Amino acid sequence: xxxxxxxxxxxxxxxxxxxxxxxxxxxxxxxxxxxxxxxxxxxxxxxxxxxxxxxxxxxxxxxxxxxxxxxxxxxxxxxxxxxxxxxxxxxxxxxxxxxxxxxxxxxxxxxxxxxxxxxxxxxxxxxxxxxxxxxxxxxxxxxxxxx
Amino acid sequence: xxxxxxxxxxxxxxxxxxxxxxxxxxxxxxxxxxxxxxxxxxxxxxxxxxxxxxxxxxxxxxxxxxxxxxxxxxxxxxxxxxxxxxxxxxxxxxxxxxxxxxxxxxxxxxxxxxxx
Numbered sequence: 001x002x003x004x005x006x007x008x009x010x011x012x013x014x015x016x017x018x019x020x021x022x023x024x025x026x027x028x029x030x031x032x033x034x035x036x037x038x039x040x041x042x043x044x045x046x047x048x049x050x051x052x053x054x055x056x057x058x059x060x061x062x063x064x065x066x067x068x069x070x071x072x073x074x075x076x077x078x079x080x081x082x083x084x085x086x087x088x089x090x091x092x093x094x095x096x097x098x099x100x101x102x103x104x105x106x107x108x109x110x111x112x113x114x115x116x117x118x119x120x121x122x123x124x125x126x127x128x129x130x131x132x133x134x135x136x137x138x139x140x141x142x143x144x145x146x147x
Numbered sequence: 148x149x150x151x152x153x154x155x156x157x158x159x160x161x162x163x164x165x166x167x168x169x170x171x172x173x174x175x176x177x178x179x180x181x182x183x184x185x186x187x188x189x190x191x192x193x194x195x196x197x198x199x200x201x202x203x204x205x206x207x208x209x210x211x212x213x214x215x216x217x218x219x220x221x222x223x224x225x226x227x228x229x230x231x232x233x234x235x236x237x238x239x240x241x242x243x244x245x246x247x248x249x250x251x252x253x254x255x256x257x258x259x260x261x262x263x
Binding site: 018039042 | 173174206239
C-alpha cells in the first residue's frame with residue numbers, strides 16, 4: 001500500500017470542517033477503510049476540528065487548522081493516521097469529564113462528548129503540547145501485515 | 148433518494164409535531180434544526196417526534212441540540228421522541244448514552260402513538 005502524506009490548511013471556522021473531513025475521508029478510503037470505519041474516522045476528525053474551533057481558538061474566528069494524514073507501521077500493524085495542528089490555546093483532554101461518568105440522565109453533560117467520540121471511534125488518540133502549537137494524532141487500524 | 152440536507156415539519160393529531168431531518172446533521176444543518184425545534188417549543192408545542200430515518204450523519208453538535216430540546220419539552224411536561232435511527236446513528240446514541248435519555252421508536256407511527 002502506498003499513500004503519500006499530504007496536508008491541508010484552512011481557517012479555523014465551522015465552515016472549514018466539512019472540507020477538512022472530506023480531505024481525510026478520501027485518503028482513508030484510498031488506504032482501504034470502508035463503511036463503518038470511514039464513518040468513525042469522519043466523526044473523529046469532525047469532533048477534533050470542532051474542539052479546535054471552540055476551545056483552542058475560543059470561536060474567535062482566528063487561526064488555522066492544519067490536517068494531515070499518512071500510514072504508520074507499528075508491531076506488525078498498519079494504521080491510517082490523522083494529524084491535526086493548531087496554534088490556539090493548549091487544550092487539556094484530561095480535564096474533560098466523560099459523559100458516562102455523570103449520574104443519571106437528568107444530569108447528562110455533553111461538554112466532553114466530542115472528546116469521548118474521538119476516543120471511541122479511533123484506536124489511539126495522542127495529544128502533544130509544544131511551544132505555541134498543539135498537535136493531535138489519531139490512529140485507525142488498517143490491517144496486520146503479512147508475516 | 149437525495150441526500151441533500153433538509154428539515155421539514157408537520158403537525159399531527161393531539162398537538163404532536165413531526166420534524167424530519169434528511170441528509171447530514173452537521174455544522175451546516177444543526178442550526179436549522181435548532182431553530183425549528185425552538186420555534187415549535189416557544190409556540191407552545193411540547194410534544195415532538197424527530198424522524199431520523201433519512202439522517203445519514205450526526206455529530207455531538209446535533210446531539211446537543213436534541214438534548215436541549217428534550218430538556219425544554221420536559222420542563223413543560225412534554226417530551227421529544229425519536230424514530231428511524233439507522234445502525235450507525237444507533238451506535239452514536241449508545242456511545243453517548245443518549246439511548247437512556249430519549250424514547251426511541253422504530254417507526255414514526257409508534258413514536259407519536261406513544262404520546263396518546
